[in-house]
Amino acid sequence: MPRTVASRLIDTLPATLLPIAAGTALASALAWATGLDALGAARALLAALGLSFLLIAPALFLGAALGALAGAWAGLAPQTGSGLAGRALIAAGPLLPGFLLAACAALAVRAGAAAAPLAWAALALPAACQAARLARPAMTEALTSDALRMAEGFGLDDRAVLRHHALPAALAPVLGGFANATLAALAGAVALESLLDLPGLGARLIDAARAGSTSGALPALIALGGLTGLLTALGTALGAWLQPLAGSGGRGR
Amino acid sequence: MNPRSDHHTRRHGRGAAGLALLAALALACTVAPLLSDGAAPLRADSDPVLTALTDGRGSLSFALLSGLLGAGLGLGWAVLATALGERTERRLMAAAARLAGLPLALLAPLGAGLMGGGLPLLALLVAVSAAPLVAGLAHGELRDLLRREFLIAARAAGLSQGAILRHHLIPNAVRPLLAAGAVALPRALAVESFASLLGLGLPSPVGSWGATIGLAARLGDGLALIPAALLLSLSLWALHAVADEALSLAAEGPHGGAATDARA
Numbered sequence: 073m074p075r076t077v078a079s080r081l082i083d084t085l086p087a088t089l090l091p092i093a094a095g096t097a098l099a100s101a102l103a104w105a106t107g108l109d110a111l112g113a114a115r116a117l118l119a120a121l122g123l124s125f126l127l128i129a130p131a132l133f134l135g136a137a138l139g140a141l142a143g144a145w146a147g148l149a150p151q152t153g154s155g156l157a158g159r160a161l162i163a164a165g166p167l168l169p170g171f172l173l174a175a176c177a178a179l180a181v182r183a184g185a186a187a188a189p190l191a192w193a194a195l196a197l198p199a200a201c202q203a204a205r206l207a208r209p210a211m212t213e214a215l216t217s218d219a220l221r222m223a224e225g226f227g228l229d230d231r232a233v234l235r236h237h238a239l240p241a242a243l244a245p246v247l248g249g250f251a252n253a254t255l256a257a258l259a260g261a262v263a264l265e266s267l268l269d270l271p272g273l274g275a276r277l278i279d280a281a282r283a284g285s286t287s288g289a290l291p292a293l294i295a296l297g298g299l300t301g302l303l304t305a306l307g308t309a310l311g312a313w314l315q316p317l318a319g320s321g322g323r324g325r
Numbered sequence: 326m327n328p329r330s331d332h333h334t335r336r337h338g339r340g341a342a343g344l345a346l347l348a349a350l351a352l353a354c355t356v357a358p359l360l361s362d363g364a365a366p367l368r369a370d371s372d373p374v375l376t377a378l379t380d381g382r383g384s385l386s387f388a389l390l391s392g393l394l395g396a397g398l399g400l401g402w403a404v405l406a407t408a409l410g411e412r413t414e415r416r417l418m419a420a421a422a423r424l425a426g427l428p429l430a431l432l433a434p435l436g437a438g439l440m441g442g443g444l445p446l447l448a449l450l451v452a453v454s455a456a457p458l459v460a461g462l463a464h465g466e467l468r469d470l471l472r473r474e475f476l477i478a479a480r481a482a483g484l485s486q487g488a489i490l491r492h493h494l495i496p497n498a499v500r501p502l503l504a505a506g507a508v509a510l511p512r513a514l515a516v517e518s519f520a521s522l523l524g525l526g527l528p529s530p531v532g533s534w535g536a537t538i539g540l541a542a543r544l545g546d547g548l549a550l551i552p553a554a555l556l557l558s559l560s561l562w563a564l565h566a567v568a569d570e571a572l573s574l575a576a577e578g579p580h581g582g583a584a585t586d587a588r589a
Contacts (some may be wrong), residue, residue, distance in 0.1 A: 166511070166565035167558040171519045171535075174552065175542040184547035252428045259430050261518055266523050267542050277431065278523050281438025288337055289435060 077313040084305035090300030092121065099291035106287075117276075121295055124261055124272040129303060129325065131195035132257045133310065136246060139200030139205045144242040146210030148234070156202045165201035170260025173197055178267035195260045199253040206245040214241035251304045258300055264315040273299065340570025343563035350560055351468045354381035375554035376384065379534030384514065385560065387448070387527060392513035395452035396506030399459025403505070406460070408469045418464055429454035434525035442528060451516045452486035455509040462508060466501035469495070511564035518557055534560075540544040 096114045103113030146158025177194035181187045187277055214220060215238055223233045262274030269275065273292050280288030372469040406417035432487030440446055469499050470476070471494075520526035522542075523533030531538070532555040541550035 075338070111422065111550045166562045169515050169519075169561065171515075171522055172529065172554055172557060173513060175522060176554065178542040179545060179547055179550055182542070184546070246442070250406055255426075259426050262431065263522055266537065278434060278438070278525070281435045281525055284439055284441075286439055293431065293435065296431065297427055304426070 074147055077309045079256075080309045080312060082171045084309070085302070088305050091294050091301065093298075095291040095295030095298065097294075098294065102287045102291065108271050115294060117273075117291055118271070120271055120273045120276050121299060122291070123270065124265070124274060124296075124299060127191060127264070127272060128165075128195060128254075128261045128299075129306070131192040132199050132254060132303060133201035133307060135196030135257075136203045136253055137309065138196075138248065139203030139238065140243055140246040142200070143204030144208030144211040144239060146204065147208040147242065148238070156310075157294075158208060159186030161201045161204035162208060163164065165205050168197055168201060170195060170198040170256045171263035174260045174263035175267060177264060177278075181268060189269075191264055194264065197259045198256040198260060202249060202253045202256065203246045207242045210245045211238060214238040217241070223230055229300035237314050243311065247299065247308055250311065254303045257303075258296065262296075326531070338525075339566045340573075343566030343570070345457035346559060346563040347567065350381060350556065350563070351385060354378050356386060357381070365513040373549045374552045376532075377534065377537060377556050379536050379554060380537050381556055381560075383527055384518065384521075384534045384557070387451075387531070387533070388510060388514035388560075388564075389515050390450035391448040391517065392455065392510035393506075393511055395455030395509035396459055398452055398456035398461050399509060400502055400506055402456060402460035403463035403467055403501055403502075403562075407471070412436075414464075418461070421460040421464070422567040425461060429457070430519055431533055432518040433516050434523045437525045438519060444523070444528070444531070445527065447517070447520070449515050451510055451520075452509075454516050455512040458512060459505055459509050462572075463502050466505055467498065470501065501575040504568070504575035507568040507571045511561055511568060514561060514564060 096117050098171040099117045100110040100114040104110035104146075138210035139158075140148055142154055142160070142161055142220035145152065146156075146162065148161060149155045175192035179291075203325040220237050222234060223237050228236075258274075261272065262278065264270065265272035265276045273296055277289055277292040277296060280292060282285075354456075357375055375483060402417065402421060406414040406421050409417070425574075433447060433456050436450040437443075476489065479493050487507060517526055518532065518535030518538070521533040522539035524536070524539060526535055527533040534553045538550055538552040538557070541547070541553070
């Protein structure tokens with residue numbers, strides 16, 4: 073892993089891991105205060121956190137990456153297949169909130185469909201729509217920028233100009249809006265876990281809220297806040313690592 | 326027609342379509358109970374389309390109420406931040422940015438569950454979840470407005486603060502602030518539907534698309550889910566289209582070109 077990503081993660085991870093640690097400690101302390109197994113409570117919270125992470129992270133990262141590429145392609149060649157896919161994602165964005173897709177996925181799972189692929193697809197789609205919506209105008213702007221014309225003037229071929237100059241410029245706003253995609257995926261995951269009775273952090277929070285248990289809801293809420301920060305930090309670091317990779321070849325030429 | 330004006334025409338077309346769709350949905354939801362054969366309270370026996378339309382009254386009216394409340398909170402936040410000096414402004418807007426990065430949508434189901442629900446509490450929680458976003462947008466618009474040349478010229482011409490406020494700032498701020506506030510409406514509808522889907526939103530006598538979708542997903546009833554999901558999707562699209570158009574019109578300024586003083 074490049075040094076920039078490591079240093080970025082070192083900067084941001086403590087702030088995101090702190091709420092997770094605080095949530096776990098609170099769950100443990102509350103269990104101890106009521107005479108329950110403190111270590112068991114902490115383990116249960118971390119297990120729920122792990123499940124929520126596994127549910128959200130692959131869908132979020134893959135959805136954002138594919139959406140960004142499709143959106144960039146919609147700016148570059150709107151009439152091609154990938155461009156049309158990007159435009160469809162942009163148009164579908166406001167129509168498809170994560171919790172609604174989660175409900176549709178839950179319905180399909182109850183009808184006998186496989187749970188994991190449907191759950192990931194339901195959580196990936198809103199992230200893809202948002203990434204496409206941000207990437208398309210950025211790509212359109214990058215294609216008319218002075219930097220691009222200068223690169224062409226230096227004799228770089230179209231593919232190199234696209235890969236090393238236009239694409240990084242199109243991906244930059246997707247990184248900026250990654251926190252919103254994380255929030256949408258989180259809401260979808262909470263709905264999905266609750267509707268399918270998955271033992272994740274979201275279901276734990278909603279079950280505690282239904283039971284009117286503040287001591288059950290508070291540790292889960294704090295840990296969910298930490299999970300949001302963790303996913304955003306990982307996504308931003310990953311994107312910041314991919315961006316120079318796309319641009320590095322141009323510098324060597 | 327050049328690509329830029331073509332893009333603007335399409336965006337304005339979307340805004341008008343969104344407004345027309347919202348009007349049609351509001352009308353359909355209002356007259357739906359008249360088309361019912363009296364089976365509406367017996368949900369299992371009722372027509373799912375009519376049930377979804379009847380539920381729309383609860384969802385749309387609550388979204389309007391809590392959206393307006395959220396818009397008011399957000400606009401008040403931004404105006405207060407701008408009026409209270411640079412240091413307070415930085416702190417208030419940093420707080421808004423931090424809050425906007427948190428899963429505030431969870432506040433509504435959580436608060437409704439822990440504090441026993443009730444419409445006023447739910448409306449307040451939904452409004453609070455929309456307010457930081459509105460505050461950020463409105464603050465950006467206000468800062469942009471305060472940097473404009475016509476205000477500098479008015480100050481240089483020796484106009485009093487009150488005159489500047491009455492004749493220049495307020496008339497020019499109304500449109501961008503209303504546009505920023507419009508963003509709260511789709512957000513309010515989405516958060517209410519999310520909370521109702523989890524069974525922690527609007528109380529059961531008040532119908533809601535989210536509650537119907539949640540119940541249908543749990544029972545595996547696709548016929549009940551589809552009309553409610555479709556109407557919710559269309560409403561969200563329409564509200565987003567109207568808010569996007571309002572923001573785009575505000576960015577264009579009062580005369581359709583670069584923003585200029587309305588009274589110039």
